[in-house]
Structures are given as C-alpha cells and as structure tokens.
Amino acid sequence: MFKKKISSLDKSTTVDIFIKRPDKYREIEKFSLNAKNLITMGSHNSYTPASFKRNNLSLIFTKFDRIINFDKLNKTITVEAGIELSNLLNFTLKHKMWLPQIPGYPSITLGGAVAANTHGKSSDTHGTIRNQIKSILIFHKTHGWMKLSDRENKDIFDLTIGGFGLTGTIVNVELELIEINGCNFTTTVEKVTSAKDAVEKLNKRDFTNTFSYSWNKTFNKKHFGEGLIFNNKINDNEKNLPINKMHFKSKNLDKYFVLNFWNKYSIKFFQILYYNYFTFYKNKTDNDNFKNVLFPYSGKEAYFHMYGKKGFIESQLLVPLNKVDIFLDELKHLINIHEPEIVLFSIKKIIGKELFLRFENTGICFTFDFSRNTKNLNFLDKLDILCIKHKLKPSIIKDSRLDSNTIKKCYNDFENFKKNLSEFDNKKVYRSELSDRIGI
Amino acid sequence: MNYLIVGASSGLGRDLAYTLSKNSHNLILISRDKRDLDAMKSDLENKYNTKINSYAVDLASKDSVISFLNNNEIKFSSIDGVLFPIGMMSDNDSITQIKGGIDQINNANFLSIVKFLEKIIPIFKEKKQGTVVGFGSIASSLGREKNMIYSASKRALNSYFESLLATFINSDIKIQFYILGYLDTNLAFDKKLILPKASTKKLSIKIFKNINKSNIREYYPTWWWLISYFISLIPFFVIKKLFKFIK
Numbered sequence: 001m002f003k004k005k006i007s008s009l010d011k012s013t014t015v016d017i018f019i020k021r022p023d024k025y026r027e028i029e030k031f032s033l034n035a036k037n038l039i040t041m042g043s044h045n046s047y048t049p050a051s052f053k054r055n056n057l058s059l060i061f062t063k064f065d066r067i068i069n070f071d072k073l074n075k076t077i078t079v080e081a082g083i084e085l086s087n088l089l090n091f092t093l094k095h096k097m098w099l100p101q102i103p104g105y106p107s108i109t110l111g112g113a114v115a116a117n118t119h120g121k122s123s124d125t126h127g128t129i130r131n132q133i134k135s136i137l138i139f140h141k142t143h144g145w146m147k148l149s150d151r152e153n154k155d156i157f158d159l160t161i162g163g164f165g166l167t168g169t170i171v172n173v174e175l176e177l178i179e180i181n182g183c184n185f186t187t188t189v190e191k192v193t194s195a196k197d198a199v200e201k202l203n204k205r206d207f208t209n210t211f212s213y214s215w216n217k218t219f220n221k222k223h224f225g226e227g228l229i230f231n232n233k234i235n236d237n238e239k240n241l242p243i244n245k246m247h248f249k250s251k252n253l254d255k256y257f258v259l260n261f262w263n264k265y266s267i268k269f270f271q272i273l274y275y276n277y278f279t280f281y282k283n284k285t286d287n288d289n290f291k292n293v294l295f296p297y298s299g300k301e302a303y304f305h306m307y308g309k310k311g312f313i314e315s316q317l318l319v320p321l322n323k324v325d326i327f328l329d330e331l332k333h334l335i336n337i338h339e340p341e342i343v344l345f346s347i348k349k350i351i352g353k354e355l356f357l358r359f360e361n362t363g364i365c366f367t368f369d370f371s372r373n374t375k376n377l378n379f380l381d382k383l384d385i386l387c388i389k390h391k392l393k394p395s396i397i398k399d400s401r402l403d404s405n406t407i408k409k410c411y412n413d414f415e416n417f418k419k420n421l422s423e424f425d426n427k428k429v430y431r432s433e434l435s436d437r438i439g440i
Numbered sequence: 441m442n443y444l445i446v447g448a449s450s451g452l453g454r455d456l457a458y459t460l461s462k463n464s465h466n467l468i469l470i471s472r473d474k475r476d477l478d479a480m481k482s483d484l485e486n487k488y489n490t491k492i493n494s495y496a497v498d499l500a501s502k503d504s505v506i507s508f509l510n511n512n513e514i515k516f517s518s519i520d521g522v523l524f525p526i527g528m529m530s531d532n533d534s535i536t537q538i539k540g541g542i543d544q545i546n547n548a549n550f551l552s553i554v555k556f557l558e559k560i561i562p563i564f565k566e567k568k569q570g571t572v573v574g575f576g577s578i579a580s581s582l583g584r585e586k587n588m589i590y591s592a593s594k595r596a597l598n599s600y601f602e603s604l605l606a607t608f609i610n611s612d613i614k615i616q617f618y619i620l621g622y623l624d625t626n627l628a629f630d631k632k633l634i635l636p637k638a639s640t641k642k643l644s645i646k647i648f649k650n651i652n653k654s655n656i657r658e659y660y661p662t663w664w665w666l667i668s669y670f671i672s673l674i675p676f677f678v679i680k681k682l683f684k685f686i687k
Contacts, residue, residue, distance in 0.1 A: 002630035021629050023450040025475040063450075066483035080479065091487065 001057070008049040009253055009304070011311020011372070012400040013433050015054035023063035028169060031059055032141045039432045040169040042082060042109030045253065046116070047314055048400040049433035050164050056431065059169060061111055067091060068172055075177045076134060081111030081170040086246050086295065093290070097177035101129035105253070106246065106295045111170040116397040117162030117358045119365075121211035121232065121294065124202075124349035128360050130161045132175045140168030141429045149174075159420055162358035164397070166421055166430045166440065183290040185232040189278050192216070195225025195347065199324050199364055202229065202349050210234075211293070212349070217275060218342035219268045224332050225345065228278050232293045246291045253301055260308030262343050262371045310372040312343075315380060316395035318350060320363045323390050327366075330386055340379035344369035356417040357407070357440075359395045367398075377401070396438065404439035414440075444468045444519045446556055447499065447526025449476035451625030452575070455644035456525055457484060463648060466491040468515060470508075472498050499552040500528060500544035509559050516563055521571035521651065524553045527594075529627050533587045542589050549593035554600060561613070569612045571651055574601045576619040578664050581671045582679070605655055616656040618647070621664035 007014040019041075020031045032038060041051035041058040052058045064082035071077070072095055079088060085099070086106030092098050102120040103113060112118075114136065119128045126132075135149035136157060146168070148157035160167045192198040198214040205212050216227035297303065304312065319327045335342075346367045352360035370376040380401060387394050388409040394402055408414045418440050422428075428435075443460050447453045449471035457467055461484045469492060471477050477494035484492050493515070498504040528548035530541050538545075553574065564570030579587055580595035601617040608615055622628050624637040638661045650656055659665040674682075 002632075019630070021626060023454070023626050024473055025479075026473055027626070064479075066479045067486045068479055068482050070486050 006044070006052055006058075007254065007311075008047065008400060008433075009045060009311075010047040010313060010400055011256065011307070011309065012313075013049040015049075015052065015433065017052045017054065018057045019060055020057060021060040021063060028059070028064075028139050028171065031057070032139060032169065035141070037429055037431050038141070039430055039435075040081075040111065040115075040165050042112035043084060043107040045105055045108045045112065047312075047398050048396070050116070050397060051112070051432060053432050053436065061109065061169065064171065065109075069174075070095075075179070076174060077177055078135075078172055078174040079110055080172045081109060081114065083110050084108065085110060085113060089290075089294075090246055092177055093180070093183060096180055098180045099129070099132055099175060100126040100178055101132065102294050104295060104297045106291075106298050110173055111165075114161060114170055114173055115163060115165040117360060119350055119352075119360075121213065121348075123365065124205070124212065124351060126178070127350070127352040128162075128358065130352075130358070130360070132177070133161060134174040134176055136160055136170055136174070137172045138168040139171055140425070142425060142427070143168070145171075155420060156424060158355060159417070159424065162356060162360070163417075163421070164357070164432065164434060166432075166435055167424060168430060180234065181236050182234050184235045185288045185290070185293045186235050186285060187288045187293070188231045188233070188285050189282070190229050190231070190284075191279065192225070192227055192229055194223055195328050195345075196325070198225060198227065198229060198347050199328070202347060202364070203321070205231075205349075214347040215274070216345040216347065217271045218335075218345045219264065219271060221336060224335065225328075225347075227275065227345075232288065235287070246295075253304055255301075256305050256307065256309055256311070258308065260310060260371050260373075261306035262341060264339075264341050267341055267343055307343075307371050313370045313372055313376065313380065313401060314395075314398045315368045315370070315383060316359070316398045317366045317383075317387060318359060318361055318363050318393040318395070319366060319390075320361065320392075323392070324364050327386070327390060327392065331383075334379065334382050334386065338375070338379040338382060340370060340376045341373075342368050342370060354412065356413045356420075357396055357411055359393055359397065361393060396434070400434070400437075402438065404437070407438050441520040442466045442468070442518045444470065444516070444522040444560075446470045446522065446524045446553070448494075449473065449480060451525065451527070451627065452620075452623060452640040452643060453523075453525035454480065455640045456523055456647060459641075459644040459648045461488045461490045461492070464488070464490060467493070468519065469494040470497050470499070472496060472500075499526060500548040502543070502547050502551065502555075505547070505552045505555050509555060516560055519560065519563065519570070521573070522556065522560055523573040523647070524556070525575055526553070527575070527577065527590075527625075527627055529587060529590050533589050534585055535588060538589060545589040546593045549590060550596045550600070553597060557604075564613050565611075571614040571616065572604065573616045573618070573647060573651075576601070576617060578619060578621045578659075578668060580619075581668045601657075605657070609655065612654075614652070614654040614656075616647075616650065616653070617658075618643075618656070619659045619664065619668070621659065621661055621667075 001018045004019055006017050022028045035057040038057040041060050061082040064080035066080045068078040084107045085102055100120055100122045103118040113129050117128045117130055138146050211232040214229045216225040348365050350365045351362045354361045384406045445453055448457050448469035474496040481492040481494045497508045576598045577594040579591040605615045622633050622637040623640050628637055643660055
C-alpha cells in the first residue's frame with residue numbers, strides 16, 4: 001500500500017498515512033473490507049485532520065464525481081460525493097439552479113461538505129447543507145451499502161450529516177436544488193463602528209437574495225471590531241445573461257512561506273490598508289461575479305501560505321442571539337488582557353437547529369484567524385473557557401485545538417452522538433485524527 | 441459517429457469516453473461492473489446530451505466475452521470505431537504466485553480484444569471503413585519477474601496489432617496502436633515509480649485528434665520511445681547481467 005506524509009491545512013498535524021484511490025464501485029468495497037480502520041478523503045481541504053489518521057487508510061474519493069440523476073422538473077439531483085462543489089455548480093447553474101450552502105473554496109467535495117454540514121455565504125437564509133439533502137448512499141465496512149433518508153435509516157442519516165465521515169463512506173447524495181435568478185451580484189459596502197454595531201446591523205437585515213457578512217479590524221481597542229459589512233445581492237437585471245463556466249487554476253493550498261508573515265505590525269498595516277481601500281478607493285456599490293462572491297479564497301491562497309510552516313488556527317464560534325452582547329463584552333476584556341494577534345475577524349448570521357455535533361443553531365457566527373504561537377494559544381484557551389461558560393459552539397471542523405472536554409461541555413448532544421455512533425459501529429472502523437482527539 | 445470503448449469505466453477508458461462524448465459522438469461502453477457503467481452513462485448523457493449504451497461484460501472471462509459477442513451483433517453494425525483501453529494487472533502476477541490468474545490476465549489484456557475484433561473487423565470490411573485503437577505497454581519491452589503474464593499478453597497484443605497493420609495497410613480501415621508508459625491510473629496509483637506518470641486526459645485528447653489518421657504506432661509519453669529503443673539495442677549478454685544485478 002502507498003504510504004504518504006500528509007499535513008492538515010492548518011499545519012496542526014503531520015502524519016504518515018496509507019492511501020487508496022478507488023475509481024470503481026467494487027474497489028470501494030474491496031479497499032474498505034481489507035482495511036482495519038479507514039476514513040474517506042475528499043479534496044483534503046479541511047483545516048483540521050478530519051480525513052486521515054496516522055498509519056490508517058484514507059480512501060481518496062475524487063474519482064467518484066458523476067451526476068447519477070438530474071430531475072429538472074422537481075429540482076433534484078443525485079451526485080457522487082467526490083464531485084467538487086464548483087463542478088457541481090457549473091452543471092446546476094446552466095439550469096438556473098444552485099446549492100447555496102457553499103463553503104469558501106471551490107475544490108471542496110460534496111461529501112466533505114455533507115460530513116461537515118457546511119454553511120455558505122447565505123447561512124442567514126438557507127442555513128446549512130442539511131436543508132438540501134434528501135437522501136444519502138453510504139458504504140460501511142460492516143453494514144455494507146445503506147440508503148439513508150428521513151424515511152429510511154433516519155438515525156444513521158442524522159448521524160451522517162455533520163458526522164465527520166464516521167458512519168462510513170458517503171458515496172452519493174440526493175440534493176434538492178434552489179432556483180437562482182442570476183449569477184452576477186451587486187456588492188455594497190457599509191461601515192460599522194464596532195463589532196456590536198456589525199451584529200446589530202446584520203441581525204436587522206432582510207436576507208432575501210442578499211448575502212451579508214462583516215470584516216472587522218482587531219487592533220483598535222477603543223473601537224473593537226470597527227470595520228465593514230459586505231452585502232452581495234443577486235442582480236436580477238442580469239438574469240438573462242448566459243452563465244459562464246467557472247474555471248479555477250491551481251489548488252496549492254498546502255504550500256507555505258518559510259516565515260510567518262503575521263505579527264501585530266503587519267496585521268495593523270494590512271487591516272488599515274484593506275479598510276481604507278474599501279472606504280476611500282473602491283466604489284460603495286460594485287458589480288461582482290458569482291465566482292468571486294462564492295469562493296473568496298480562490299486565487300488568494302497566499303493568505304494561508306503567509307502563516308508559515310507552523311500554520312494557523314481558525315476559531316469559529318456560534319453564539320446564540322441572547323448571548324451576543326455579553327460574549328462581546330467578555331471577548332473584548334480577554335483581548336485587552338492577552339493581546340492576541342488576530343489576523344482576520346468576521347461576523348455573519350446563521351440559522352438552524354441544534355443536533356449532535358453539527359455547527360448549527362440560530363445565532364451569530366464569529367470567525368477569528370490566528371497564527372500558531374504561544375500567546376495566541378493561551379488566548380484561545382481562555383476563549384474555550386468563555387465558550388464553556390456561555391455554552392457557545394466552537395466549530396469542530398475548523399479548530400484543531402479543541403479537546404474532548406470543551407466539546408462535551410459546549411455541545412449538548414455530544415454523548416448522544418457518541419452513543420448512537422457506538423451502537424452503529426462499536427468497532428470504530430471509521431476514524432480520523434479529529435475523531436480520536438475529541439474522543440468519539 | 442459511434443464508438444465502442446472496451447474497458448470504459450476507469451483510467452484512460454473513462455477519459456476517452458468523456459472526450460468523445462464532449463465532441464458529440466455516441467458511445468457504446470463496455471466494462472465489468474454495471475454500477476460503474478450506469479454512473480458514467482448518466483453523467484455523460486446529462487452533461488453532453490449524447491446517446492450512450494452500456495453493457496456489463498467481464499473481459500477477463502472468455503465465456504462472458506463470447507456470450508456477449510454472440511448476442512449483440514446488431515449493435516456492432518453502427519460502430520465507426522473501436523477502442524480498447526483495457527489493462528488488467530495482478531499483484532500475484534509472477535511465476536510462483538499467479539496460479540489461477542493466468543487466463544484472466546491474458547483474456548483481459550489480449551484474447552478479449554482478439555475476440556471483439558473477430559466480430560468487428562468483418563463489419564468494418566463490409567463498410568470499407570473503421571478505426572481500431574489498441575493500447576500496448578512499455579512493460580512488454582523486456583521480460584520481467586513481476587507482471588509476467590501482463591507483459592507477455594501486452595507483447596502478444598503488440599504483435600497482433602502489427603499484423604492488423606500489415607493486413608489493412610492499403611485499406612480505409614485505420615489501425616492505431618499506442619504503447620503506453622506510466623499513466624496516472626489506478627494501475628500505477630499506489631506504486632512508487634522512478635519516472636513521471638502521464639495524464640490520461642491529455643492522452644485521450646491526443647487520441648481523439650488522431651482518430652481519423654491511418655496507421656499509427658506511437659509511444660506515450662513520446663520519450664518512452666527512446667528508452668524502448670535503447671532496450672532493444674542492448675545485447676542479450678548485457679540483459680543477463682542486468683537481471684543478475686537486479687536480483
């Protein structure tokens with residue numbers, strides 16, 4: 001078997017793994033049945049080590065990327081889980097339909113998105129990808145082929161969405177598509193004076209056909225979170241224009257520069273530059289295309305490379321609406337004491353329901369990016385305590401520091417997930433570095 | 441145009457199906473597993489609006505091939521070209537380990553192709569046109585301890601296609617034979633190779649561009665020609681020493 005050294009995208013974990021790349025259905029069966037433990041890998045775009053485990057088999061699923069069925073009338077599509085989301089959209093957009101819960105990078109696979117229960121720019125309207133999933137076909141080493149839906153094997157269906165691939169290999173997914181009127185956007189930018197101001201404005205917004213999120217400065221203690229709100233509204237006037245196929249060049253997310261570029265001076269410099277660019281130079285209203293709006297990291301991979309060899313940490317927190325004020329006050333206090341170097345700070349609204357380990361609820365989603373150093377790690381430890389205190393949800397798929405204790409205390413359903421998964425697969429056949437770390 | 445692809449569900453066969461379908465050609469796909477064929481058929485029809493027929497045939501089984509050929513003569517009359525991007529290898533393909541696998545490897549890599557052409561060539565002769573594309577392997581350049589039956593059957597195929605070429609040199613039946621080096625397919629995926637693996641997608645585009653040319657015998661990637669040429673120049677006593685050195 002082929003052994004390969006692999007690192008998670010955030011550079012938190014580097015291990016040797018075995019890999020196989022099935023391209024026939026019988027190979028999924030053969031490779032799974034021959035392995036003691038395994039996990040499925042899509043495009044390997046997760047920040048955390050969710051698709052591999054030291055000395056275990058990772059099944060690379062990218063050859064399973066075909067459209068199994070498309071029902072234009074009923075707006076449903078069944079697709080193999082290894083399809084990259086940009087390729088799926090290239091097909092559906094031709095038919096004026098889309099899947100709105102698209103994470104920020106085009107090469108992420110559908111299976112990866114389902115296993116992480118992703119949300120997209122329109123998380124405030126469409127929630128997470130769970131809302132579009134009608135059924136799933138999985139292959140499990142012990143249970144074989146299983147069709148999952150609300151009517152068939154519902155318990156496993158619920159475990160699989162946002163289940164980090166631990167219920168088996170997601171082979172294909174039936175999705176309910178949503179009509180889209182146009183593929184060009186009008187982007188407006190408005191200023192916010194603080195993080196609280198951003199939350200207030202985002203919370204009041206009517207989100208129909210508009211994706212809103214903020215970008216906030218982190219160095220200004222007096223006006224913590226001063227920044228910009230971006231509103232991307234679908235341009236109805238251009239709905240008859242032909243939709244161009246999206247092309248993406250390299251997928252070199254894995255690379256890194258020799259040194260970490262980010263420190264308090266460079267962060268301040270770039271944040272001032274970015275803020276002033278949108279405040280004084282760029283038009284307040286601008287036209288943008290689908291590709292730029294949906295996949296903001298595409299073409300900007302250097303952002304990840306700039307964290308250097310030690311990589312980065314992304315902390316994404318879901319805060320219930322009634323706890324946002326107190327969270328922001330305490331966060332500000334913590335930042336004043338520990339002075340972490342926060343490279344990126346962004347806020348958006350999200351809707352949904354809590355279940356198992358899904359990063360889903362109705363609330364405000366705060367995202368922070370840090371370089372990996374002692375000062376920032378100390379701050380993040382304190383942030384974990386804040387999460388436990390207020391029962392905030394930290395995103396498991398984004399933050400590879402999170403331990404079992406924090407997750408157990410922040411996710412009400414942690415034990416239920418663990419118990420149900422154990423009843424389904426008591427041998428823990430499907431395992432990753434992530435699942436071992438958080439103790440499931 | 442209508443093309444038959446034998447060994448269509450993975451690697452080069454799959455890319456050939458996409459390239460031909462993208463260029464509006466109708467296809468008949470043959471492979472072992474119905475599930476793979478159904479997925480490809482649906483994907484190709486949805487994406488390119490071409491007509492796809494598919495048949496599950498175990499090409500490693502002589503009986504399965506003969507039974508299929510005897511029952512589908514009508515389908516073959518519409519074919520304008522046939523491609524055989526098929527290759528079967530086994531981890532046990534050595535003199536002591538192969539045991540029951542000899543027939544399977546030989547059938548898949550050589551005899552099934554001969555059987556198909558036994559049916560199709562008369563149709564092409566009657567139509568006075570047609571394209572036959574075969575694929576050899578660089579592995580057949582030199583005897584070897586591993587992949588023994590594979591390389592032997594590919595050498596047999598090479599010889600068979602030379603004979604086809606000799607037979608149809610002055611006719612409108614086009615015989616094309618590509619001798620393949622390392623390709624980025626599942627056959628080579630988990631093998632540590634010294635030389636780079638070539639893209640099957642690029643190769644499929646090249647084959648499509650050449651599809652109307654007569655009498656092709658090419659190495660892919662091209663530089664394998666040079667390696668093959670040098671191997672052919674090595675005297676047998678040097679080859680013996682080389683084998684001893686490797687052992």
